[in-house]
Amino acid sequence: MSQMVDLVIFGGTGDLSTRKLLPALYQLQRHSLADRLHRIIATGRGVMDSASFREDARTNLQKFLPEGTWDDDQWEAFSARLEYVKIDADSPEDYRELATLLEGSEAPGRLYYLATLPSLYGEICSQLDTAGVVNDACRVVLEKPLGHDLESCRTINEQVAQVFEEEATFRIDHYxxxxxxxxxxxxxxxxxxxxxxxxxxxxxxxxxxxxxxxxxxxxxxxxxxxxxxxxxxxxxxxxxxxxxxxxxxxxxxxxxxxxxxxxxxxxxxxxxxxxxxxxxxxxxxxxxxxxxxxxxxxxxxxxxxxxxxxxxxxxxxxxxxxxxxxxxxxxxxxxxxxxxxxxxxxxxxxxxxxxxxxxxxxxxxxxxxxxxxxxxxxxxxxxxxxxxxxxxxxxxxxxxxxxxxxxxxxxxxDAYERLLLDAIHGDQTLFMxxxxxxxxxxxxxxxxxxxxxxxxxxxxxxxxxxxxxxxxxxxxxxxxxxxx
Ligand SMILES: NC(=O)c1ccc[n+]([C@@H]2O[C@H](COP(=O)([O-])OP(=O)(O)OC[C@H]3O[C@@H](n4cnc5c(N)ncnc54)[C@H](OP(=O)(O)O)[C@@H]3O)[C@@H](O)[C@H]2O)c1
Missing domain, CATH: 3.30.360.10 (Dihydrodipicolinate Reductase; domain 2)
Structure with missing residues (x-):
């Protein structure tokens, strides 16, 4: 199953997203590898419009991209994909705006990237399900650490499994x-x-x-x-x-x-x-x-x-x-x-x-x-x-x-370029x-x-x-x- 996807990043304003995920996505586009990627929707708890998020993203990309890779034309195309939605993990109303955005999308696939505290993963999956934005064309990426011990790891896995099949679950180890x-x-x-x-x-x-x-x-x-x-x-x-x-x-x-x-x-x-x-x-x-x-x-x-x-x-x-x-x-x-x-x-x-x-x-x-x-x-x-x-x-x-x-x-x-590309294409080989x-x-x-x-x-x-x-x-x- 390889089709156009909208990528939704929970924790889109965080350190990982700023230093690694957004630069990796920009690089995929620069290398003409982002043809299956439609929009990138970043979420965070702060109230902000997409234009402000794009401004922040521009400043951060210029700081974190490898030297010599910034390009104004690439940025124009990249920023056109970027959206921001305010979502507090346990606030059902916040998911409605996301649902509206996703429902009007041309992309049949969705990739939810969870880069927040892992204790929120279960809640986020459950809220996505309740908001009606999970279907067979959806996948979820989980950042480490998956728990603190076997028991807490099983709890997170169980919660995620209530909403996503194992074939749709991508556990990252960037190594x-x-x-x-x-x-x-x-x-x-x-x-x-x-x-x-x-x-x-x-x-x-x-x-x-x-x-x-x-x-x-x-x-x-x-x-x-x-x-x-x-x-x-x-x-x-x-x-x-x-x-x-x-x-x-x-x-x-x-x-x-x-x-x-x-x-x-x-x-x-x-x-x-x-x-x-x-x-x-x-x-x-x-x-x-x-x-x-x-x-x-x-x-x-x-x-x-x-x-x-x-x-x-x-x-x-x-x-x-x-x-x-x-x-x-x-x-x-x-x-x-x-x-x-x-x-x-x-x-x-x-x-x-x-x-x-x-x-x-x-x-x-x-x-x-x-x-x-x-x-x-x-x-x-x-x-x-x-x-x-x-x-x-x-x-x-x-x-x-x-x-x-x-x-x-x-x-x-960067390792995140490889892993994001594989997740977009649905290839689980390099995921746990x-x-x-x-x-x-x-x-x-x-x-x-x-x-x-x-x-x-x-x-x-x-x-x-x-x-x-x-x-x-x-x-x-x-x-x-x-x-x-
Ligand atoms: N940073 C790394 O290099 C790195 C490496 C490997 C794995 N990770 C993992 O990636 C995840 C994120 O790490 P990070 O360093 O990016 O953390 P961070 O800088 O603290 O960012 C956390 C992100 O989660 C959002 N968030 C926090 N509480 C939330 C809530 N209740 N509802 C919705 N969103 C919420 C924050 O949004 P606002 O603050 O804007 O509200 C922010 O975007 C963690 O699981 C971490 O272990 C990080």
Whole structure:
């Protein structure tokens, strides 16, 4: 089903819409990819007419669009699509104006993008239904976080399911919109060089790091109640893990790919009271310096004085109990106020069982490094001969770049462009299915319960470092080290 759609953004005046959604939609139009998009109707609680909203949108786009992409003609065409409607989520009268606008539309399809507090998702869906603006040609996009634990996630999913079928529900994890994450499928299943070696016979460990240099200022009570495990591991890191570890899908269709991701999540060995101490590390940043600037510690931030039980860093060792991955640890870590902002996946291959070379140090293992941000690229760490006439045959590391840089620069796009385009076209492949999100919560809940039962200590780390020493120890006991 691919037809013209009106896109209605709940939270259209918020940070996400301003910094990400509207710029992504503008870019789709600039790249001539918005032919199925009819109008963009932003909503918020403030009273404002569409002309004022367009003025704000113009100012914000000029601020947030990548350099060199503003174009007056494109803006004229883009602004002609923009409308604003005041809607308070629980006010039935507010939905009537939206209904009037939608009823007169030439577009048969509707895409409701919910970018407000997730606690409002159920209410918004129910009000849309009551206002008579939901039909078979409607879809809904849900922003993260989907709940705080399995129970609250199920509640939101149930409420949304009262109005929208699962086939019409698009749960966003913007990591899945990244080109390099999708490239994982091409790399794994398109290359004879990698596919046969993607298992525990050849791979010794996998690391997934999502490091941020920013703190949590501005995220107020949300972060105090959430912490790094719920905020990042439950979604981004487990989604990436499931794409790295999944079996080849029967086809590239959404159902087949999501079935395989789901199997990985089901094979995750539980982390509970019996093993939580050896398998997880919680951290919290103390004052330090990031990028040469002094920064406060987490508990010194005004909103977080009392947030003694909130971790801003987590590292853990996950095991996937299946034929392919038995015995291969997946080390995951994420944190705030770390030394730099970067995300990467590191596939580390086993050392050869015998070496001919005198200088064959431990660190010269083969690694495939998939960089997700800030740059998206893939590199293969291999060895070759140290050049020269004098030395005997000695090894040196060589990094081979597997990305066509000229092409990736020319074709680069933001993850939200990919995801909005797919949602407009009704392609669910890069969105999370209900069972995936709930299974991920089930695994995360067990860790949180174990932390509570064990009174797990949160280790301090200085802002500007890569987390507490215990994170180094987590991997060192297995003879490894974090790739940095
Ligand atoms: N910001 C990001 O980078 C980011 C990234 C990933 C996920 N998200 C998720 O996206 C969602 C929005 O985040 P945000 O950062 O954009 O939040 P935000 O800046 O606080 O904006 C919230 C938006 O929701 C609207 N809103 C609030 N209460 C409402 C109500 N009762 N009825 C109707 N509309 C209401 C606000 O409208 P008015 O204030 O104009 O009334 C505003 O447009 C959240 O679920 C967040 O977790 C955000």
């Amino acid at each position: 899945l919109g990244k080109e390099t994450v999708q490239n994982l499928l091409a790399l794994r299943f398109g290359n004879q060089l990698f596919h046969p070696m993607w298992n525990n016979t050849f791979i010794s460990s996998v690391q997934i790091t999502v490091a941020e240099d920013i703190g949590v200022a501005g995220r107020g009570s949300y972060y105090a109640d959430t912490g790094a495990l719920r905020d990042m591991v439950q979604n981004h890191l487990l989604q990436v893990l499931s794409l790295v570890a999944m079996e080849p899908p029967a086809t590239l269709k959404a159902t087949d790919i999501r079935d395989e991701k789901m199997k990985v999540l089901r094979c995750l060995e539980p982390i509970d009271s019996a093993n939580v101490k050896e398998r997880t590390v919680r951290g919290r940043y103390a004052a330090g310096a990031v990028g040469g600037e002094a920064v406060k510690g987490f508990l010194e931030e005004d909103a977080f004085h009392d947030a003694n039980d909130t971790e801003t860093f987590v590292a853990l060792k996950a095991n996937i109990n299946n034929w392919r991955w038995a015995g291969v640890p997946f080390y995951l870590r994420t944190g705030k106020r770390l030394s730099r902002r970067y995300s990467e996946i590191v596939i580390e291959y086993r050392r050869q069982s015998f070496s001919l070379f005198a200088n064959d140090p431990q660190e010269l293992t083969n690694k495939l490094v998939i960089h997700l941000q800030p740059e998206e690229s893939i590199s293969l760490h291999t060895v070759n001969k140290k050049p020269g006439l004098t030395s005997k045959l000695k090894l040196q590391p060589v990094e081979l770049h597997l990305t066509d840089e000229s092409q990736s620069k020319r074709d680069s796009y 299915r209900r069972d995936e999100v709930e299974t991920a919560w089930h695994w995360i809940d067990s860790i949180i319960e174990a932390w509570e039962e064990n009174g797990s200590a949160i280790k301090s780390y200085n802002a500007g470092t890569m987390g507490p020493n215990a994170s180094t120890a987590l991997i060192a006991v297995d003879g490894g080290s974090w790739h940095e």
